[in-house]
Amino acid sequence: MCGIFFCARYDKEDCALLSDRLKHANGARGPDSQTTRRVSVTGSSDAVVILDLFASELRLRGRNPVVQPHEHNGNIFCWNGEIFDGMDIGKEDNDGVKLFRILGALDTVEQVANVFGTIEGPYAFVYYHAASQRVFFARDPLGRRSLLIHKPSTRNPYFLLASVSVGLDPSYDFQELSTEYIYCLELRDLPNGGEMASNFDSYTTSFPRSSANALYSQPGRVNTVLPPEDWPIIAGLETPDHLVQAVDDLIHCLDRSVELRVRDIPQSPAGTGAARVAVLFSGGIDSTVLAYFAHNHIPLDEPIDLLNVAFQNPRKIKVQTVGNITKGQKRPPKQAANPPPPYMVPDRVTGLQELEELRRLCPRVWNFVEVNVPYEDSQGSHAVVESLMFPGRTVMDLSLALALYFASSGKGLVREHPNADPAPYTSPARVLLNGLGSDELLGGYGRHRTAYETGGWKSVIDELQLEIDRIPSRNLGRDDRVISSHGKETRHPFLSLSVVSFLAGLPVHLKVDPRAETGLGDKMLLRLAARKVGLVEASSRKKRAMQFGSHSARMEGEKRGDVSI
Structure with a gap:
């Protein structure tokens, strides 16, 4: 279990105080460790996008301390989840570490979506892939872990993801992130200023889970078979x-x-x-x-x-x-x-x-x-x-x-x-x-x-x-x-x-x-x-x-x- 927070902005002063408040709120979810990683990415028109990735950790996997966000070769991974099936997790293993290693070898949205369709458990994540300058984010198909999203607006021109907010506040318009998709934000093409607010969705790819033909990509459908007309009514709790x-x-x-x-x-x-x-x-x-x-x-x-x-x-x-x-x-x-x-x-x-x-x-x-x-x-x-x-x-x-x-x-x-x-x-x-x-x-x-x-x-x-x-x-x-x-x-x-x-x-x-x-x-x-x-x-x-x-x-x-x- 973790509290995760992500912020993408052009001006480092934008939402700086708000970011501190959100980190504090998300820190309560993970009392064992808390860390922030900062990355600068050159977007369109040579403008620099500043990324903050924060995670607090409640240690419930493995025996050795693991500090989030996970980081290797420039890739950064904030993982708030548990893998209970679909991946071999030993008693001494940390599922976030194992999943991060797999993600590091992937490049496309399709590959990422397919990986998450093979694991069972509650999760929300934010993953920055350095080579492609992309940010992937999603919740599990049933939404068992929280992830809130604020899209840039003219008034609040920054992009936020957070496990928990600080309540009703004019600094954001948080909504629950839909569980239908694995999302991918293309940072290298992200425009500056008001254009980012007015055209943000065009820089985000939404990959439907239904197109990932994997065991855990979505919940099963209800069986539509009807009972026989003479199906007996249950009469008691001794199993017939x-x-x-x-x-x-x-x-x-x-x-x-x-x-x-x-x-x-x-x-x-x-x-x-x-x-x-x-x-x-x-x-x-x-x-x-x-x-x-x-x-x-x-x-x-x-x-x-x-x-x-x-x-x-x-x-x-x-x-x-x-x-x-x-x-x-x-x-x-x-x-x-x-x-x-x-x-x-x-x-x-x-x-x-x-x-x-x-x-x-x-x-x-x-x-x-x-x-x-x-x-x-x-x-x-x-x-x-x-x-x-x-x-x-x-x-x-x-x-x-x-x-x-x-x-x-x-x-x-x-x-x-x-x-x-x-x-x-x-x-x-x-x-x-x-x-x-x-x-x-x-x-x-x-x-x-x-x-x-x-x-x-x-x-x-x-x-x-x-x-x-x-x-x-x-x-x-x-x-x-x-x-x-x-x-x-x-x-x-x-x-x-x-x-x-x-x-x-x-x-x-x-x-x-x-x-x-x-x-x-x-x-x-x-x-x-x-x-x-x-x-x-x-x-x-x-x-x-x-x-x-x-x-x-x-x-x-x-x-x-x-x-x-």
Whole structure:
């Protein structure tokens, strides 16, 4: 994991202060090392283009310190990513170093695009190739790592790329970089002054990933085969014979995805025996399944941290205490005799229940970290969280970002047993597992049931394809910016391109049954898999959005999620 920043400008004074601020913001993502490389390139009309390439590093690969940006023979590489498949990365290897060596032998955009189509993992990168005076940049096909782009304008005549911004600012117009292309900027032809701003796109080549015929160039397409008319409705969570193979294949596929994401992590700075892996843990089926598979691949003498966040929400507490007061009601409802504790939110309840199931099924030290967020703390954090999530600017962005910001800090309380007094604890884990993606791939949203009711199986297939198509442009960049501000890296086992392609390739009726009741037909295949490995309680849990399960949403009223803040 790294924070990367790139600036191309003609005047060295242009955006100098802004560059310092952006380097500082991106430095928080990589506390282990931070370096800048500067290059001058002669552009058209003998004008000199000044390039600054900055990278901060969170060291999660290999045993020997590696300082970024990588540099050799004039080439410079800023790499914010992890290669989990497609390239042989040994326990002592650094994937950025190996990839940089390969890139150094390439010359064309096509060759670069083909290389990135052969590796699986989250990434964003900026690569300066000295011989051709080109800058290549891109994000992975699913957008699991953030990369923001500012194109030159008359007002702000410089080109910027950054993992994270400093929030809303007149000095730039940052947007999420599209994941559709590998981009190449031709520096030797780049004009000076206002012409660069007005004609910038003509000096950038956008190479579509779809034209790179490689295994990991893009997500798989959804299988369009329809079920037989007499396909049986799922009746329970004991795997029927016709689904045994699909269940076994999913267990194998997810287990391997988790294994690749938890093995070979360097020892925590906290020392031997400290947790290296944590799970963003709500007690729902997604996070519980990931915890189960992580248990299979992490030494038994090493704890796994379960990060469970709960917000003190005055509006919710009032409703729980005196009930909803409707318009025109003359007197408030009678006050509840025993209102629940402020942090006993829905995700805390299910989290504690699943903690006990994991302890029974997978004996080891599970540190259930109660991340309790007082109302004053959540309100006081708005400015920093809004800056991190930018260009996300909606009420829903904020409520989700708040939950992720505090959960990923890992600061909370741990109890040795249910009746023990809580002790302060800060998780030392730098790798956080996130269950995002299962609903999109396995039909876990209410809209999938609605699609079936309005258009049958064909509409469900169409909706699932839309889900995959929308993944790169939804929340992953925002979530990466927020979580990484703590010097942590989030990993998404459900969003391995291998898992995505496997699930997309399965016929729809092997994944979801919208005819069955909620908690059974939604994400049917995952529920059957969870039940088969012994996660009985988790297998039947109904979906609950993170912002409502943690009570991070609607603290001040009933604003719609799509309203701008």
